[in-house]
Amino acid sequence: MSFLRSLLAVAAALGIEALAGRISPGALGYLDLMLVVVAYFAIRRSQRSAMLVGCAGGLLHDAWFQAGVFGISGFKKTLVAWVVGGLASRLDLNHAPGRVTVGVVLSISDQFLEVGLYRLMDLATAPLDPVRIVSRAAVTGVLVAIVFAIMDRKGSRTSMRGIRGRA
Amino acid sequence: MSSLNPARQNALLLIALLFVQLLLMAGNVRDAAGSTLLEKSALRISQPVVAVSRALGGGFSGVTGGVRDLTTARKENVHLRDEVVRLRGELDRYHEESIENQRLRQLLMMKEHIAPRSIGAAVVTAILSDQEHVVVVNRGTSHGVAPDQPVIAWGGAVGRVVFADSGHAKIRLLTDPNSGVAGLVQRSRQEGMILGRGKGLLEMVYVPSFADVALGDRIVTSGIDGVFPKGVGIGVVQASEAAGIARTILLEPEVDFSRLEEVLILVETEEPPQDPAEPESPPSGAGEEP
Numbered sequence: 409m410s411f412l413r414s415l416l417a418v419a420a421a422l423g424i425e426a427l428a429g430r431i432s433p434g435a436l437g438y439l440d441l442m443l444v445v446v447a448y449f450a451i452r453r454s455q456r457s458a459m460l461v462g463c464a465g466g467l468l469h470d471a472w473f474q475a476g477v478f479g480i481s482g483f484k485k486t487l488v489a490w491v492v493g494g495l496a497s498r499l500d501l502n503h504a505p506g507r508v509t510v511g512v513v514l515s516i517s518d519q520f521l522e523v524g525l526y527r528l529m530d531l532a533t534a535p536l537d538p539v540r541i542v543s544r545a546a547v548t549g550v551l552v553a554i555v556f557a558i559m560d561r562k563g564s565r566t567s568m569r570g571i572r573g574r575a
Numbered sequence: 576m577s578s579l580n581p582a583r584q585n586a587l588l589l590i591a592l593l594f595v596q597l598l599l600m601a602g603n604v605r606d607a608a609g610s611t612l613l614e615k616s617a618l619r620i621s622q623p624v625v626a627v628s629r630a631l632g633g634g635f636s637g638v639t640g641g642v643r644d645l646t647t648a649r650k651e652n653v654h655l656r657d658e659v660v661r662l663r664g665e666l667d668r669y670h671e672e673s674i675e676n677q678r679l680r681q682l683l684m685m686k687e688h689i690a691p692r693s694i695g696a697a698v699v700t701a702i703l704s705d706q707e708h709v710v711v712v713n714r715g716t717s718h719g720v721a722p723d724q725p726v727i728a729w730g731g732a733v734g735r736v737v738f739a740d741s742g743h744a745k746i747r748l749l750t751d752p753n754s755g756v757a758g759l760v761q762r763s764r765q766e767g768m769i770l771g772r773g774k775g776l777l778e779m780v781y782v783p784s785f786a787d788v789a790l791g792d793r794i795v796t797s798g799i800d801g802v803f804p805k806g807v808g809i810g811v812v813q814a815s816e817a818a819g820i821a822r823t824i825l826l827e828p829e830v831d832f833s834r835l836e837e838v839l840i841l842v843e844t845e846e847p848p849q850d851p852a853e854p855e856s857p858p859s860g861a862g863e864e865p
Contacts, residue, residue, distance in 0.1 A: 534773020
């Protein structure tokens, strides 16, 4: 069941990214939904599930949106998932400020890692734009908070139904 | 493995995952076709998800496009009527010039320009981030698309095919930081290399500081890169300043990459090489009647 949920989450993120790319290709410069999924799994589930989801989601992102090196998104998302998953197992990040911080940190580290990996492979990179970095990090942070809020609400409804059913 | 604590198990898993992906990346850098099997598999597995998104996106674009079209149709109609009158005059003039050109070409025994065979393709999805400028289209190897084929749209050059599956192809746009195309200034015939900058503008490099380049000059493909045919529009000079022995030139692309919906993939760009000394009559040999 957990595996199916992970697959659904990755598929939903890919579907929304593809839709956003169809409607407004520039939007994907500010939006990385795979990171939101990674953040959710790192905080709510485990470091291992976050790494596996990051790896699968990154590879699927590469298959559709990467023209240069296949595997680069998978690599960076696995790595950031490991770091955030490790932090989440030691610190309590399951509250609104913690979730937003995780989203922001994930996004910033993902962007720097991307440029670093490109340079490591001797590929050309565009100069990093501070406005773009900050706005993308802010969007990711807010999205992480929204996704958690939705899932919390859904979870509380399910548990209420369970209590009523037992009563 | 069971004797290890969870943190060590995760560290081992991380190392294994990163190692596999490093191998993938290394294979990709060394040889463009190195990891296409996995890439193709990932693309095929996730195809239904993207197909649903595409259908939804098509509906959304249709509704918003319809409303926008209604509001702008009247204004455009008046503008287009004026444009038709003006273009009719120009067309007559160009027709005359074309006949004259044809006559002169025949006189100079030049080869007739053969229009390249092309395939129309619709954009499935696209990304325009800092480091990635990619468009995915709904035509692939089963339609005759192959890597390194040039792609154009209404207005000019778009990019080149970098990956082709049976039903999809990925196109690296001219604005991608790893994109490059040989071009020349249409007016002064000054050659250079046009590189993507990851933003909206393109950069023309390898142009000497004394080169004759002015603002508003049109840059077209020179054809020497062996990918694009000669004369396809790339962009218009927006800024040009001498810096040492070279000149920094920024171009505004002729194609609006954020609004691409359909493109043309040129599957044949060049005529087969022909020796100028060779006679026009077919060579004698196999298949010829005795």
